[in-house]
Amino acid sequence: MENLESLVIARRLRVPVDAPDAFAPGRGETAARQLDAALLSVGFKCSAALLEHLTRLPGETVSDLGVRVLATVRGLVGDHVQHNVYFVDFPANVPDTLEFWAGLLREALLDPVAAARVQPPTLDLLTLPGYGRYRHTYADLLAAHAELIPLAGDRVTVLELGGSLESEARELYFSLAGSEVPPAAEDLAALRSLASFCADQPERIPMRENRAVINEVRLAAGRPLLVDTVTDVLRLACGCSGGDVTLATPTRIRSFRRAERRALLQALDTVASPAKLGDVPRHREQWKRLGERLHPHEYPRFPRAAAVFEVARGVRRAVGFDSRVEAALSAGRTSDAVELLGKAPGALLRRLDHLLRIGLSAPTVLDAAENAVAGASGRLLLSLREHLQNRLAPASGRVFTNRYGRAWATPDSRSPLEEEVLSRALAILDEEIVRRLPDPGALIVDPDVLDVALPLSGKAVSPGLGMLPRGSLSTVDGELLRFFVHWRQAERRTDYDLSALMLDASYGNATHISWTNYGNDFAEYSGDLTEAPHGASEFINIRLADATRPIIIPQVNIYDGEPFDEAAEAFFGYMTREAGQEGRPFEPRTVRTKSDLRGSGRIALPLVFLRDDNGGWRVKWLHLYLKGRPGFNQVEGNRVTTSLLTRSIVERDYLRVRYLADLLGKRGSSAEHTTYIGLAAPADLPPGSRVYTPGTLHELIPA
Incomplete structure (x- = not known):
């Protein structure tokens, strides 16, 4: 129950509370004021309604609730760990890079034991004594810094009064389950917890991954499954096996109880029509593994389910819808392809740009699109709208991003589309989108x-404080910008490096801040840490008024050790403050955004800071991960790729x-x-x- 309570607070910024007991004395005034003061120290406060409600509860109840609320919001901003730094006075007294290395080398040579390891012809500077490990305690850090001076510009996030935990959890469950947007991994985990707690369900569950998670709970409870394609059953089997319901990575299918096998095969039999068997070859190997676990030959009353596994083994042939469309296009039967696509509105609209470029009559294609829009999802209409509005002007490059945030860019070699054609296509989409929007009152x-930016996909966005969809823009207030990374290794030595690439307006003339360059005229680095058994933090401080580059791209490089999604903990964020505020390197009330790092890439590009024509600064969310090298990634090695990807995102016209x-x-x-x-x-x-x-x-x- 506490996990659900924390989930509601973190996701909705609402505190679930029960109604006061009319027969119990309510003396929670003191505890409520203490909670509000504690929250303010980390940048939160109770709304007037929440504070008034707490005063009518028993003091012990408010105190217990306050402990849980405070723990949740501290984790939300990253204040649940101690953020020490390598250079204790950071951002003051950060040494020159060469002087620092020379000093370490001098110390090593003066130590007879260390000097024996510092011998030509090779010298690994990272192995010098005293490098990469904290040389002072957290108490020493606190003693070296003055208290933060609170200012009106500090972040204050209001926690609202919620209803009962049951009602708040149900509302969050319905919001996640009924979402039209592909979910993040964290959303699926939250949905799994909520589905076990909430008995009912929304009328529509459009996202297949969400449906698979909910079906896990229904299968365990012996309730009818919600499936309408054969792939729904495969997703469910993978989810029940602790695997990937998106089917992006193979899952080791577990053994199922007889009742579970019967339920899965019965569900499969109801949807395995000949037209839907064409979906099976796409995941042929996974279907074979599932067939080994379900033993369909033991259930002759489910013949259509058995046909699925015959297709997977190659005994029966099934041609998928996409294969038939491709065959028609390859044979030059474009009109047949359009006619076939007309039976699948979503597929036609996803191919609209391609169809307009292969010589078909534009009026014919647009007429087909006009007939298809009513049968497509709203998210697809918005995605196509964003795509087409970016075809109005030539792009510097095309960016492709997968579900894990891994991105790559390529020059745009597509032939342009006529403005008249684009104008009609956009008008068709706008008319249908307006028709579907709710009455706003x-x-x-x-x-x-x-x-x-509209959240047309949530897969690459890890939920957290102040997080916005890729392409979103927001203002940066404050004289000092400070971004941070914290990580804690799980099993092996792990070295993450916080860095910043700084570019001019043409995305050239690069300079950087990292462990190879501790500072310049407007930025300082807190020092390099090379292992994190108990956690490690790195910071970069930037004086925005003095910045000589209008584009600043923070990044986190995996130099060695565990990937982001294998570390015990890894998160990134940024703070803003005024120059005279003093304070520790990490002050929770100045944190503007914070979220976990994850993804399969070895280089994280969370966001980019941009100076506008008036001298102000804005931040644009990237949510990108580069593949990088297996080890030894550093900002100097990915400068070209980072610049190209960032420019493509910055110049794209997001919806x-x-x-x-x-x-x-x-x-x-x-x-x-x-x-x-x-x-x-x-x-x-x-x-x-x-x-x-x-x-x-x-x-x-x-x-």
Whole structure:
């Protein structure tokens, strides 16, 4: 139950509480004020409604709740660990890089034991005594820094009053389960916990991965399964085996009990029509492994289920829909291909750009698209809209990103599309999207949310504090920018390196800050740590007014050891503060964003900082991972790739909240309710208002 409570607080910034007991004395005033003060030290506070509610609870209840709430929000900002630094006075007194290395070498040569290891012809500077390990305690760090001076510009995140844990968990469950957006790995884990707790379910579960997770709970409870394709059954089997429900990586299928085998085969038999058998070859090997566990020959009453495994073994032939479309295109029967695609609206729209470039009559293709839009998902319509609006002008390059955030770029070799064709395609999409949008009633939009990108996919975005979808823009306030990384190794020595690539307006003239260059005229590095058995933190401090480069790209390189998703803990974030605030290297109330690092790449590119024409700074979210090398990654080695990928993201015209807000505003309404879209909900909204904030923005994507 505590895990669910923490999940609700972290995801919704709402504190689940029960109604006060009318027969129990409520004397929680003192405990409530103490909790509010403790929260303020880490950049949070209770809303007026929450504070008033807590005062009517027994003091012991408020104290117990406060311990759990404080632990949750401290983890949310990264304050649950002690952030020490290599250079105790950081950002002051950071030495010159060459002087630092020379000093370490001098110390080693003066130590007879160490000197024996420092011999030509090779010298590994990273093995010098005293390098890469803390040389002082956390108490020494605290003693070296003055207290933070609180300012009005510090982040204060309001925790709202929630309902009972049951109602809050149900609301979060319905939001995640009914999302139109592909989920992040953390969302699937949360959904699994919530599905075990909540008995009912939403009417629609559009995402296949979400459906697989919910089916795991239904299978365990002996309830009917929610499947409409054969692949749904395979996803469920992989999920029950502790594997990947996205089917991106192979799963070792476990043995199933007889009742489970019967349920899986029965579900498979109901959906395995001849038209759907064409999906089987895509995951042929996984189907073979599942057949070895289900023993379909023992269940002759499920003949259509047995046909699935015959296709997987090659005994029966099945041609998939995509194969038939490709065969028609390869044979030059383009009109047949369009006619075939017309039976699958989503497939036609995903190929729209291609169809317009292969010599087909544009009016014919657009007529087919106009007929297809009503049968496609809202997320697909928005994704296609974003794609086509970027075809209006030549792009510097194309970026491809997979579900893990791994990205690569290539020059754009596509032939251009005529502006008239694009204009009609965009008009078709806009008309259908407007038709699907909900009645907004009285619409209120916070200007600060207009440049937030619509969450058309959540796979590469790890949930956390202040996280926004890839392509989102937001303002950076403060004189000092400081980003940080913290990691703790699980089993073997692990060395992560926080670095920053700094470029001019043309994405050239590069300079950097890292363990090979501790500082320049406007930035300082906190020092390199090469192992983290108990956790390690690195920081880069930047004085924005003095920055001579308008583009700053922080990155985390895996130099050696465990990948991000194998480390015991790994997270990145950034802080902003004013120059006179003093304080420790890490101050939780100045943290603007923080999230876990994960993904299969060896180089993380979370975001980029950009100076605008007026001298102000903005941040744009990247959520990218580069493959990198197996080891020894450093900022100097990936400069070209990082520059190209970042430029492609920065110059891309993402579909933002502004687009939907404009359509909602034009839609008109006579309804009496209020719709609010913003970074945080104000306290004075009318009862019954529909509220969309970054944590629930996916609910605005139409079905």
